[in-house]
Amino acid sequence: MTTATATPIASPAPAIPPDPGPKRTRSWISRFRPSRIVVNVVLGAIALFWLMPSLSMLIISFRPAGLFEISGWWKAFTTPSQLTLQNYKELFVGGNSTVLGGGVPSGLAPGSVLDSLRTSLEISIPATILVTLIASLTAYSLVFGRWRGRNIVFLTIVGLMVVPLQVALIPVASLYKDLGSAIGWNPFGTVSGVVMFHVAFGLPFGIFLMRNFFTGIPTALIEAGRIDGAGEWTLFRRVVIPLAVAAAASLAIFQFIWVWNDLLVALVFLGGSPHVPLTLFLYNQERTLAANFWIISTGSMVSIIVPLIVFLSFQRYFVRGMLAGAVK
Amino acid sequence: MAVAVLDRRRTPRAGRKDKGKGQRHLQSLAFLIPGAVLLGAIVIYPAIQTVRYSFYNETATRAVGLANYKSLFSTADTLVALRNNVIWVIVFPFIVTVIGLVFAVLSERIRWATAFKTVIFLPIVFSVTASSLVFTQIFQLDPHVGVVNAVVQTVDDWIHPPGAYPLSAGETVSTIATYGVAPGPHGTLVSSKAVSAGDAVRLGLTGINADALTVLGARAARTPVASAGSITGLVWRDFSISNPSNITSVYADEDGFPNMRLALLKSDGSTAATTVTDASGLFRFSDVGAGRFHVEIQASNFQAGFSGTFWLGPQSITPTGNLSQTAQALLSVPLIDISMILAYLWIWAGFTMVLIAAGLAALDREALEAAHVDGASEWQTFRRVTMPMLAPVLTVVLVTMVINVLKIFDIVINLGADNSGPGGQASTLASDVYNYGFGGGVHTGLASALAVVLFILVVPAMLFNLKRIGGNK
Numbered sequence: 033m034t035t036a037t038a039t040p041i042a043s044p045a046p047a048i049p050p051d052p053g054p055k056r057t058r059s060w061i062s063r064f065r066p067s068r069i070v071v072n073v074v075l076g077a078i079a080l081f082w083l084m085p086s087l088s089m090l091i092i093s094f095r096p097a098g099l100f101e102i103s104g105w106w107k108a109f110t111t112p113s114q115l116t117l118q119n120y121k122e123l124f125v126g127g128n129s130t131v132l133g134g135g136v137p138s139g140l141a142p143g144s145v146l147d148s149l150r151t152s153l154e155i156s157i158p159a160t161i162l163v164t165l166i167a168s169l170t171a172y173s174l175v176f177g178r179w180r181g182r183n184i185v186f187l188t189i190v191g192l193m194v195v196p197l198q199v200a201l202i203p204v205a206s207l208y209k210d211l212g213s214a215i216g217w218n219p220f221g222t223v224s225g226v227v228m229f230h231v232a233f234g235l236p237f238g239i240f241l242m243r244n245f246f247t248g249i250p251t252a253l254i255e256a257g258r259i260d261g262a263g264e265w266t267l268f269r270r271v272v273i274p275l276a277v278a279a280a281a282s283l284a285i286f287q288f289i290w291v292w293n294d295l296l297v298a299l300v301f302l303g304g305s306p307h308v309p310l311t312l313f314l315y316n317q318e319r320t321l322a323a324n325f326w327i328i329s330t331g332s333m334v335s336i337i338v339p340l341i342v343f344l345s346f347q348r349y350f351v352r353g354m355l356a357g358a359v360k
Numbered sequence: 361m362a363v364a365v366l367d368r369r370r371t372p373r374a375g376r377k378d379k380g381k382g383q384r385h386l387q388s389l390a391f392l393i394p395g396a397v398l399l400g401a402i403v404i405y406p407a408i409q410t411v412r413y414s415f416y417n418e419t420a421t422r423a424v425g426l427a428n429y430k431s432l433f434s435t436a437d438t439l440v441a442l443r444n445n446v447i448w449v450i451v452f453p454f455i456v457t458v459i460g461l462v463f464a465v466l467s468e469r470i471r472w473a474t475a476f477k478t479v480i481f482l483p484i485v486f487s488v489t490a491s492s493l494v495f496t497q498i499f500q501l502d503p504h505v506g507v508v509n510a511v512v513q514t515v516d517d518w519i520h521p522p523g524a525y526p527l528s529a530g531e532t533v534s535t536i537a538t539y540g541v542a543p544g545p546h547g548t549l550v551s552s553k554a555v556s557a558g559d560a561v562r563l564g565l566t567g568i569n570a571d572a573l574t575v576l577g578a579r580a581a582r583t584p585v586a587s588a589g590s591i592t593g594l595v596w597r598d599f600s601i602s603n604p605s606n607i608t609s610v611y612a613d614e615d616g617f618p619n620m621r622l623a624l625l626k627s628d629g630s631t632a633a634t635t636v637t638d639a640s641g642l643f644r645f646s647d648v649g650a651g652r653f654h655v656e657i658q659a660s661n662f663q664a665g666f667s668g669t670f671w672l673g674p675q676s677i678t679p680t681g682n683l684s685q686t687a688q689a690l691l692s693v694p695l696i697d698i699s700m701i702l703a704y705l706w707i708w709a710g711f712t713m714v715l716i717a718a719g720l721a722a723l724d725r726e727a728l729e730a731a732h733v734d735g736a737s738e739w740q741t742f743r744r745v746t747m748p749m750l751a752p753v754l755t756v757v758l759v760t761m762v763i764n765v766l767k768i769f770d771i772v773i774n775l776g777a778d779n780s781g782p783g784g785q786a787s788t789l790a791s792d793v794y795n796y797g798f799g800g801g802v803h804t805g806l807a808s809a810l811a812v813v814l815f816i817l818v819v820p821a822m823l824f825n826l827k828r829i830g831g832n833k
Binding site: 067068071072074075078079082083084085086088089092100101102103104105106166167169170172173176177178179187189190191192193194195196197198199200201202203204205207228229231232233235236239240258263264265268289292293294295296299300303310311314315318319325328329332335336339340343347350351354355 | 384385387388389391392394395396398399401402403404405406407409410413463466467469470475476478479480481482483485486487488489490491493494495496497498502504505506507510706709711714715718763766767769770773774777789790793794797798804807808810811812814815818821822825826829830
C-alpha cells in the first residue's frame with residue numbers, strides 16, 4: 033500500500049453521463065509554468081500526508097506488541113530491525129506466549145481473525161451475487177417489461193436509495209425472530225440474516241444502476257428476439273446480460289466493498305455470535321478493556337487486504353459504480 | 361413456470377409463433393418477485409412498522425402517543441445527538457467538497473495525477489471501522505505514541521521550552537520552597553531577603569525529581585563565596601541524608617541545581633540581569649551596582665512541557681460550562697467531533713475529488729479555451745466559467761455528503777468509543793438508534809422515533825434525487 037500505485041483511477045469517464053469526448057490535450061491550464069513546481073511540491077506533500085495513517089497502521093502491525101505503549105511507530109524508520117512478523121504469526125498460527133497479552137483465539141477457532149475473514153467472505157460473496165442477479169432481473173422487467181406503472185415503481189426505487197437502514201433494523205430483528213417461532217428458521221444471529229438484509233438494502237441502488245444501463249440497449253434487439261419466439265429468461269440471459277457485463281461488474285464490485293466494510297448490520301444481527309465478520313472483530317477488540325493494539329493493527333491489515341486487492345484489480349469498475357451511485 | 365422457461369433455452373426456431381402476450385407479461389412480472397419480496401419484507405414493511413413503533417412504549421406493547429418525540433426533543437441525551445448531527449451536516453459536507461474541488465483542480469496540472477488520485481482515494485476502500493482505529497492510534501494522548509500530539513509537542517517545546525525541573529502533579533512552587541525563598545508572582549520563587557552587592561545567598565529547594573539531576577550532570581553543592589561588587593549564590597537541593605533536619609547549611613551529600621534560570625530584580629520589580637546556575641548550582645551577578653535586589657528563580661524552570669491533548673475527549677471547545685444542562689447539550693462543540701470530522705475528511709476527500717474530477721473532465725473545454733484566448737486570467741476563468749459549469753456536480757456531491765453524515769455511525773462508535781453511548785458527547789441520531797434499539801437499556805419506542813427523525817431529515821435529499829433523476833430520465 034505504501035507504493036503510489038500507477039494503476040489508473042478510471043480516466044474518470046462517468047458511467048451514465050455522456051462521454052467527455054475526445055481525449056483532452058494538455059491545455060490552457062498547463063500553460064501557467066511558474067506555479068507548476070509549487071503545485072507538484074504541494075500535492076506531493078499532501079500525498080505523503082494522506083499515506084501517513086495507512087502507513088502507520090502497517091508499521092505498527094509489524095512492530096513487537098510491547099512497543100506500542102512505549103514509542104511511536106515512526107521510530108521504526110530509525111530502527112528498522114525492530115520490525116517482525118510476530119503479530120501475524122500469533123494471529124494465524126498462535127502458540128507464542130511472548131506476545132503481549134494474547135487475548136484472541138488463533139488459527140481458525142471461533143473468534144479468531146481467520147475465522148472472521150471467512151465469515152466476511154461468507155457474507156460478502158452471496159450478498160454480492162444476489163444483489164447483482166436480483167437487481168438485473170428487476171431492472172430488466174422495468175425496462176423491457178410491458179406492464180403498467182413501471183415509472184412509479186422506478187421512482188419508488190430511486191426514493192428508497194437514500195432510506196437509512198436504521199429505519200428497518202428493529203422491525204427486521206423481530207421479523208427474523210417471528211420467522212423462527214413460525215417456521216423454525218430464525219435468521220437472527222446467522223449469516224443468512226445479514227445477507228438478506230444487505231441484499232434488500234443493496235437492491236435500490238443496484239436496480240437503479242442496471243436500469244440506467246439497460247435503457248441504453250436498443251429495444252429493437254429485444255423485440256427481434258421476441259418475434260423469434262425467445263422467452264424472457266432467454267432474452268435476459270443470452271442477450272441482455274452479455275451486453276451488461278461491465279455494468280454488472282461495477283455493481284458487484286461496489287456492493288462487495290460496501291458489504292465487506294459494513295459494521296452496523298453485522299453488529300445488530302451477529303452481535304452475540306461466535307462467528308463475526310472482520311469489522312465486528314475489530315470493533316469487539318477495541319471494546320475489550322485492555323485493547324490490544326497489536327491485534328487491532330494486524331487485524332486491520334487483514335481486513336484491508338481483500339478490498340484492496342479487489343479495488344486495485346477492478347478500479348475502473350468500482351469508480352464507475354461510485355460515480356453512477358453518487359446518491360447512496 | 362420455471363420449466364416453461366427452461367424449455368425455451370435453445371435458440372428459437374425461425375417462424376415460431378410469438379408467445380401469447382399474457383404469458384410474456386407474466387414472465388416479466390415474475391422477474392420482479394425476488395426484488396419485490398425482499399424490498400417489501402426488509403425495507404418497506406419494516407419502515408412502516410418503525411413509524412408505528414415510534415408511538416409505542418419501550419417494549420412496543422402500549423401506545424404512548426407523541427411521548428417519544430417529546431422526550432427526544434427535550435431530554436439532554438438525545439439533544440446531544442441532534443446537535444452532533446447538526447454539527448456534522450454544517451461542517452463536513454462543505455469542507456469535504458472544497459477539498460475535493462481543490463484536489464481535483466490541482467491534480468489536472470501534474471503528470472502523476474492518477475497516482476495522486478489513487479493515494480487520496482484509497483481510504484474509501486477501507487472500512488470506516490479500520491480507518492477509525494487508525495485514528496484512535498494517531499490521536500493517542502501520549503506524545504510518545506500518538507503522532508498528532510508528538511507534532512504538537514515538538515512545536516510547543518520549540519515555542520515554550522519546558523523547564524529542567526517540571527513540577528510533578530500536586531506540587532506548586534510553595535511546596536518546594538525550603539530555605540531562603542518564598543513564592544513570588546506567576547509561579548516564580550523569590551529570595552526571602554533583599555540582597556545587595558557583596559552578598560552571598562543560599563536558596564534551598566526540595567521535592568524535585570532526582571532523576572532530572574542525574575540527567576543534567578549535577579555536582580555536589582558548595583557554599584557560595586561572597587565577592588565584592590557582585591551578588592553570588594547557590595540554588596541547591598536542600599535535603600541531606602546525613603542531616604535531614606538541618607535546612608540552613610550546605611552538606612557534601614547535597615547536590616546543586618544546574619541550569620536554573622535566575623533573574624535579579626530591582627526594588628521596583630524590573631529585571632536588572634539574568635543568569636543560569638552552573639553544575640554545582642552556583643551563580644553570580646557581576647557588577648550589580650548600588651541598591652537592593654531580590655534573586656528570582658524563574659517560573660519557566662518548573663514548567664512542564666506539553667504532555668498531550670485528549671483529542672478524543674468530550675471537552676467542549678465552546679465556553680458552555682456555566683450554562684444549563686439543556687443549553688450545554690445544544691451549544692457545546694466537543695473536541696471529539698472535530699477529531700472525528702478530521703478523520704472522516706481523510707476517508708472521503710478521495711470520493712469528492714473523483715466525482716468532481718469526472719465533472720471537470722466532462723466540461724466543455726472550448727468554453728475554457730475561449731475564456732483564455734479572450735484574456736481572462738486563470739482565476740477569472742475558474743471563477744466565472746469553470747465554477748458555474750461545475751455547479752450541478754458540486755450540488756450532487758454536497759447532497760451525497762449530507763446524506764452520508766446524517767446517517768453517520770461507524771466512525772462514531774469506533775473513534776467516539778466511550779463517548780458514543782446514550783448522551784455521549786460523540787453520539788448521533790444513528791448511533792442512538794443502535795444504542796436504544798439494541799444496546800443496553802433498550803427503548804424500542806424512542807429508538808424508532810429517532811429512526812423516523814433520521815428518515816425525515818433524509819427526505820429533502822430524496823426529493824432532490826427524484827427531481828434530478830425522475831426529471832431527466
